[in-house]
Amino acid sequence: MASKRQDAWKLGPGWNDTFLWYAKAIIELKKRDITDRNSWLYLAAMHQFDRDLWIQLGIIDRNTALPAAADTKNTWNQCQHSSFYFLPWHRGYLARFEEIIAATIVALGGPAGWKLPYWNYLNATDPNARKIPEAFLLRFLPDNKTRNPLEDVPRFGQKVLAAEPRLRIPDIDLSAMREPDFSGSVSFGGSKTLFSNPDIGVRGQLENVPHGSVHVLVGGTPPANSDVGFLSRFETAGLDPLFWLHHCNIDRLWAAWMSKPGVRMEAGRQWLDGPSDRAFALPKANGSGLEKFTARDTLAGGKLHPDYDDLHAGTGVPIPPASVGAVVAALGPVAMAEPKVIGANSEKMTIGDNPIETVVKIAPQEGANMAAAMGARAPAAAGGRIFLKLENIRGASAAGGLQAYVNPPAGAGDDLPENRVAGSAALFGLASASKVDGQHGGNGITLIFDISDLAQRLVAAGDFNPARLRIKIVAAHAGGNADPITIDRVSVLRD
Ligand SMILES: [Cu+2]
Incomplete structure (x- = not known):
């Protein structure tokens, strides 16, 4: 052997x-x-x-x-x-x-x-x-x-x-x-x-x-x-x-x-x-x-x-x-920089069979900085990355998947354009992570997507209003409307 x-x-x-x-x-x-x-x-x-x-x-x-x-x-x-x-x-x-x-x-x-x-x-x-x-x-x-x-x-x-x-x-x-x-x-x-x-x-x-x-x-x-x-x-x-x-x-x-x-x-x-x-x-x-x-x-x-x-x-x-x-x-003991929250939505999201939209508001000064930075640099430039964070995703389905979009046109999910996708994920262990009797009270799953390239495309397309970033979540899971997936908060971060 x-x-x-x-x-x-x-x-x-x-x-x-x-x-x-x-x-x-x-x-x-x-x-x-x-x-x-x-x-x-x-x-x-x-x-x-x-x-x-x-x-x-x-x-x-x-x-x-x-x-x-x-x-x-x-x-x-x-x-x-x-x-x-x-x-x-x-x-x-x-x-x-x-x-x-x-x-x-x-x-x-x-x-x-x-x-x-x-x-x-x-x-x-x-x-x-x-x-x-x-x-x-x-x-x-x-x-x-x-x-x-x-x-x-x-x-x-x-x-x-x-x-x-x-x-x-x-x-x-x-x-x-x-x-x-x-x-x-x-x-x-x-x-x-x-x-x-x-x-x-x-x-x-x-x-x-x-x-x-x-x-x-x-x-x-x-x-x-x-x-x-x-x-x-x-x-x-x-x-x-x-x-x-x-x-x-x-x-x-x-x-x-x-x-x-x-x-x-x-x-x-x-x-x-x-x-x-x-x-x-x-x-x-x-x-x-x-x-x-x-x-x-x-x-x-x-x-x-x-x-x-x-x-x-x-x-x-x-x-x-x-x-x-x-x-x-x-x-070696290196301090790893934590990105900071520059905007968040204001309500918990509940997603059954149909996609749900929420609005993230970015503080005006942060938004202006972001738009200026996005207009000026290549997306892969060091530092200055932008992220979308989905906090405490919970649900009773054993697993499933979701996709998040920023500023998509109206649509049901299957017809939404790829170039507005912020990120997707398989929700492995969703039910276990959500159990309220779990040791940590069921925090659910928290995900972060890098949306630097997407943010740049939005700025270039003139579709970037920091006071109103529309985030759409489309989920696929066995629970449907009876056992929806919830997301406590959606936020935008930058490093
Ligand atoms: Cu594993």
Whole structure:
């Protein structure tokens, strides 16, 4: 077996050794009781657990004995979203999962050193890249009678990744890789928070796209049907064997981002040693006990740091010229600038089946500055970026998508022009993030879109009145008018 994590599509077609042993190990993990810390169910519950939902979906039944609360208090419901802990927590989670699968393969008489493959969906040099790897679509193992656990999972979305107009999810891309800062409200990795389960801060750009998009594109969310795929919800995502390959690629994108010259990596104690309010914990690979970890443990030199065969294919990070040698990220306590709010709407928005419009008013002086700046410079000029922020998006639908427009002509949504789109997002984990009984009272999802180019186009078109920016939100979700999506506030920011 290879010593590093590899591209899933480079391992050979169909039942290559890596996937066959992965499937056999999962069959073994599924035989273990949920009270076993190395069982399939215990590991998935670490991401998010909901007893009623799991009973409803037939994952457990009313009589299933759960582990003692003292055991799960520090290990279940841990997944970090909308936070600068999103990447390090998932990195630790993946590393231990990989170790448990590898140990199980050895116990089954297989080879040592199994590594988690990554699904490199944005690799433009591979025509298969966007397809779910074949082994995840086959009904049986090579014996033609054992049900394949890699396939035996509810997935109602796409087998080949592409934009999903019905859910208003645009195509995945690597734009997140251009963010220079790891943390902050406009950042690669998410805003500074305490322990963030389910969601307390602002989603980082990587967490939004491609991470959230791939979850909902593959998991699917049929309209007017609560039966969503496992990948669409926090509470079931870890039960889809493909989850781990998706997150492995997200983790690799982080590693690739850190290899770019000039990026500003988080180096504060709050991140390195946090969260201060609740430590991260992992079960040991032999199930014997629990062990704490911090974000520091996931960096180079740490016990949970991964090793990838390639950080360039499908990451947008070019191979540096040989003369440059190793590229080192700018590690150090760097103050990351927070953009300031220059205008906001005044009412909460409620979006059912029909699009809703709101008005953002920008203070006159700010508006004049903005128009002058926009008229004078190229959109990609350093600094002076403009953002649209959608705060506390909540809803009862398991997932969905939305699209925001600035100053669109009248229209229903499908006929609105592309050149007025401020941003779109898959709402991965919407219901979990909105639950009022959640640890943080259901803050919902907060998103930030860069609208610098759009603002410039509006100024050029003479359609930029700072006292009246019309924001239209079109949403697609299963709740419709009965269970609408709400947005607490819409604001415009600049840095
Ligand atoms: Cu995820």
